[in-house]
Amino acid sequence: MKIQVATIFPEMFSGLDIGILGKAQQKGLIEVNAVNIRDYTTDKHHKTDDTPFGGGAGMVMTPQPLHDTINALDPEHKVRRIYMSPKGKTLNQSMVERLAKEQSLLLVCGSYEGIDERIIELDIDEEVSIGDYVLTGGELPAMVLINAVSRYVEGVLGSSESTSEESFSDGLLEYPQYTRPKSFCGLDVPDVLLSGNHKDIKEWRYRKQLEITKERRPDLYYALFPDSDPLTENKKKGKNKSAKKDGKE
Ligand code: ADE
Secondary structure (H helix, E strand, O other): OEEEEEEOOHHHHHHHHOHHHHHHHHOOOOEEEEEEHHHHOOOOOOOOEEOOOOOOOOOEEOHHHHHHHHHHHOOOOOOEEEEEEEEEEEOOHHHHHHHHOOOEEEEEEOEOOOEOHHHHHHHOOEEEEOOOOOOOEOHHHHHHHHHHHHOOOOOOOOHHHOOOOOOOOOOOOOOOOOOOOOEEOOEEOOHHHHOOOHHHHHHHHHHHHHHHHHHHOHHHHHHHOOOOOOOOOOHHHHHOOOOOOOOOO
8 A cells, every 4th residue: 555645744754664564664565655745835935834814823834835745646636635634534443444445545744723725625535633632733643544544454464463353343442451471460360261261251352342342432332232232131132242343434
């Protein structure tokens, strides 16, 4: 998968050269190319921002350098173009899975008070937020998106790190994990996990998923089980029920 990024801070993306994503880039499974918007400005002082029409605090990124960067990177608009913005749709796992199916993405990072609205109208397919808080720019959100999407690219994760049994893959939060030693600071690993009984382990894990999701994310829990609560009314039926995916994009 090829991911191009338009940013005024391309050096920030060297953070993706380490760990799992670093390896994936070395293997050619993903390619991340961060391009400096400033290289495309026609302003003699290399400016990429200006004061907002109508007044107000902060600076707004001017349209020309953004427009030229985006259209140099994707001249025929063949690539899904995403503007990272707190006003966008909030990123969730189903959105990640959808975006991971694209061959190529172009992520546009704004800074300051945002970008000129005409760029969104002219050049952007979709605005994506990573949560209800405001950061100083779209670079960290773009890296979050790249990280989340890359995990779905074939070969990036080893089979032991697969995406199929983790939080959100079935719409529920993940069950707790334990490893050696069996006892640590007076806390023991639950007996069932040492029992070797795979059916009991599966049931215990599913129940933990239900309990944790109900407690921490009742929004997810009641969206999955609108009519009956598998932890109370419906214990037997709910036990092995495979939960639906979070399709709430
Ligand atoms: N830019 C600034 N804050 C952001 C956020 N929460 N999500 C995406 N882009 C942003």
